[in-house]
Amino acid sequence: MKYKEIFIQDDGNLYQVEVGDTSHGAATIHFGSSFTLRLNEENIDKLRELLYDVSRDLAITRVSKERS
Numbered sequence: 001m002k003y004k005e006i007f008i009q010d011d012g013n014l015y016q017v018e019v020g021d022t023s024h025g026a027a028t029i030h031f032g033s034s035f036t037l038r039l040n041e042e043n044i045d046k047l048r049e050l051l052y053d054v055s056r057d058l059a060i061t062r063v064s065k066e067r068s
Contacts, residue, residue, distance in 0.1 A: 059067070 005018045021028040029037045039047065042058060 003019045003022055005016065008015050008017055015032050016030075017032075018030045019027050019037075020030065026038050026040045031040065
């Protein structure tokens, strides 16, 4: 069962990221057809925190460069 789906883009490629199968205390995250993660709530929160921290650092760097 598909729960959520987004598309993300790197240096020219578009990737489908889909979260599905939220049963059995875990969620399955598909990165296109090449990579899949099955994570419980604790590990999803760890990944979310890591991504947030990286996003924040990138924003700080961008704003610092814009002000220079």
